[in-house]
Amino acid sequence: MENDNIIDFYPSEKGIAWVVPESKDKVRIGIAGLKEPHTYFDRFCTTILGNDYKEKLIAKQAGPIPLYNPHIKTQIKNTYIIGDAATMVKATTLGGIMQSHIAAQCLSTSITERKNYERAWRKRLGKDLWMHLMMRKAMDKFKADDYNRLIRMFKKEKNRRILEEHDRDFPTRFAMKLLFNEPGLMYFSKFLV
């Protein structure tokens, strides 16, 4: 697909979809959704590429993506789980690479220094993974208007700056600042009930 070298991201009631340029005429198109992902993918590709999209596909891959489970047990005696297997994935974006790396550091020092792995990774990642999960739970109830409202808020320079200046992997570090800056965000708290 011809493209202008810009990543497009489409949040919707069905899940999230993206178009990521790989070269001038090649892109990676993806979707992640909870229900009937094949139908969602089919519709999304038809919208983006047209009815004959299957003829334009170079390769297709699919796989399960875990959602963070705060109650998961990640250690039994000398057996540990980490990364996707331990659901260490940001439920907002479904990314987990940095989280897996941080947990790997925790595991390594826990083994060499005989410390508690479960406690170590939860201390570094637990609160933020939980906050991503809450945001996902809220967004899963959004209608198109709610997404438009959210996007309008983050088009404002003062809000965008906060997102640009902070590491979005760790929302607990700037959530309060954002809320003071944009009290309109409280509108979305109703989706957490």
Ligand SMILES: Cc1cc2nc3c(=O)[nH]c(=O)nc-3n(C[C@H](O)[C@H](O)[C@H](O)COP(=O)(O)OP(=O)(O)OC[C@H]3O[C@@H](n4cnc5c(N)ncnc54)[C@H](O)[C@@H]3O)c2cc1C
């Ligand atoms: C489409 C997509 C896009 C993503 N984009 C991003 C992104 O932009 N940023 C981000 O941070 N995260 C992203 N993620 C998530 C990220 O890829 C995962 O969170 C991360 O790869 C998890 O690492 P992991 O080592 O736990 O698992 P994996 O990367 O899945 O590694 C597990 C490995 O174990 C192997 N394996 C499985 N079973 C066995 C077995 N029985 N014996 C031996 N080997 C086995 C598998 O083949 C695999 O190589 C994306 C995920 C998907 C699906």
